[in-house]
Amino acid sequence: MANRVLIVDDDPAIRKLLEKVMQSNDLSCTLAENGHEALALLKDHTFDIVLLDISLGDMEGFEIIKHMRSQGINTPVMVISGRNEDFDSLYGLSLGADDYITKPFRPVVVGAKVKAILRRNQQLMDEHKTMIERGEFSFDTTTMRFYKSGEEIILSYKESALMSMFLHHPGQVFTKDMIYEQVWGTDIAVDDNAIMVYINRLRSKIEADSKKPTHIVTVRGVGYRFIP
Structure with a gap:
């Protein structure tokens, strides 16, 4: 415009x-x-x-x-x-x-x-913008509210932290160690299954088909990438 x-x-x-x-x-x-x-x-x-x-x-x-x-x-x-x-x-x-x-x-x-x-x-x-917008997704960093196509999706604290990380760096590949450091605040593995649990939760909320994700994709042997 x-x-x-x-x-x-x-x-x-x-x-x-x-x-x-x-x-x-x-x-x-x-x-x-x-x-x-x-x-x-x-x-x-x-x-x-x-x-x-x-x-x-x-x-x-x-x-x-x-x-x-x-x-x-x-x-x-x-x-x-x-x-x-x-x-x-x-x-x-x-x-x-x-x-x-x-x-x-x-x-x-x-x-x-x-x-x-x-x-x-x-x-x-x-x-000074508090709203991060990536494709159909938006995230208000002040209120921690997340939206897809204008409709709010309720996220837990850890889900919000993970989604915020992805939205700030679309296209970047994150290893498990990077995710632990960004979301859990430590570079020491908290739980081998923790990341997969939260990734699956996010996929169930934002993907059209969580079994065939197009937004949070797995990079085999490396980690995950967010594609708006």
Whole structure:
């Protein structure tokens, strides 16, 4: 799905230019010609970045930034303004804007900066993400709840630890010693049959046919691999 951009500018020519630049970067655009329209859109829709003019006629863009941050809306904001005083740029950044570009601007530079901000924001979101998603499976590391195709599957503590290990490292082959260390917290074998017991339990819960597993597969003579 394409990232969504909200373009807020009272100049129709600038709105159209920015729309073309964003579309050329495979981004989806929504346009607002004044502050009140922008605030209404931010109330009912989610965007990945806001391109914001300061002089909007009905209000200053600074007010929109203040409103967003006070409401806990952390969407990145790039100010694109004809006001090139140091005070304006410093004030905008102090309110929570992520960048400040003055008009006239080079379209290719704006496009590159927007992509860079989106990339950086996605990285930050991934770092703080508590939900691990692999194919049809998802696991909330905060609540320790596990889902397959959106439906919760109840797992025991050890099953959750084992499933979490697999989800964090899809495709990796785990030996018995590696599993003991990761799940039991020791590299000393607890029970030769313990791993097989928990593997079978997981298979009975997530596989279409536990006797012909396609997700938790055995690598003969080595261990197990998880395939989402």
